[in-house]
Amino acid sequence: MRPYDRPPNPRQQSRLPAVHEAWLPREHSLHRPRHARRQTVALVCAVVFFTTPLIAFTLGARPTEFENRALAPFPSLGDGWAFFTDLASWATDHLVLREEAIHAADAVSRTLFGEPAPFGANRQGGVPIQSGPSQPTEVQYPTAIEGKDGWLYLGEEIASHCEQVQSLTETVTQLRKFRAGVEATGRKFVVVVAPDKATVVPEHLPDRYVGKECHQRMVDEFWRLMAGEDYVIDLRDGLRAWGQQLGEPVYGPQDAHWSDEGGVLMARTVAEYLRPGISETWRITPGPSWSVPADIPPLLGRSGKTVGRDYAIAPDGETDQTWEPPTEYRTPLKLNTASGPGTYGLSVGLLGDSFTIRALPYLAATFGNMTVLHHGTAADDGGAAVADMLADKDVVVVEIAERSLVRGGTALINDPALSNILDKLSG
Known part of the structure; x- marks a missing residue:
């Protein structure tokens, strides 16, 4: 038998060439198009x-x-x-273009499905809870909460009260350490807590929302503890009283911060704490209205406006000394134009956050030697910039949002920043 007459080897016959399945004939059972x-x-x-x-x-x-x-x-x-x-x-x-994408997603969701887009949970994550005998789940807190009558609330206000970095007792201990260290050097020390909108104006919150029970419980516990600290200024009653006088809350429906009324109240209360009776000569008059983009709607892929009014403060009862300083204070911002009767002249170092922005014009009108710095800078350099700014000051004022203080872990009042600051002040 000639070699080419031999029957084919079955093992050789079953072998296929090593080719991509897209190159096989279309009628082959293994054919797959490269791009369907x-x-x-x-x-x-x-x-x-x-x-x-x-x-x-x-x-x-x-x-x-x-x-x-x-x-x-x-x-x-x-x-x-x-x-x-x-x-x-x-x-x-x-x-x-992430902001534009979020806005588009919300518009599509509301148009097609009649509900807001389910944007991600709070960046801080959830806390483990027990959904069954041994099955933990995770609570997801929204970045923003849609309340009644078009009101919006910052989701962090709820999440911060329900998933804390450290206990309230630990936070108070750190505040006391800060105070003791500052006062040991002969300086004065005061803390202003900017209340959350959900604390001052809770009536527009939805009837049901994630974290409702733990939020309400921690609000009560937090302010009970703050009442026992005589260096802490509680502005809640003053904010509510001003809202009743105006006929509307001093927190805008779509903004997470107080309006200028909160800024005026902060300036006046701090000045009175440092020098009782100083504001008896002050003349405070309302000025023109303003409108700026609200800060909560973008979290839901929307836009909105918040409105308010300016005020003029004449510390001596006659001359308006209010002016608009820059609103950026990640580097020290000096306020040193106020002078005369009704103004506070000792050097003050104010460590604030975003609530301080609407207090700046009124602090500038009533404090003749103040330097403002964002307390968040303490996380950047271990408190070095804060320590340098406070080194030549007679008074230390800390303005901090309720949600930040409740959550705990704020760099300013924790080591290493706190120890570095106190070491600098005592040196």
């Missing part, structure tokens, strides 16, 4: 998703802060594994 219609659509969507932000960036678009907080910083390689876990937050925050 769904694959093509997915590929086009991916190209659009990744190239649109890149093109927008090339044309000058940049990520912006629109969620009532600073953009997440690029994580440090020195953070170990946290570098990788924090990288996702940085990438998300710095995605160009």
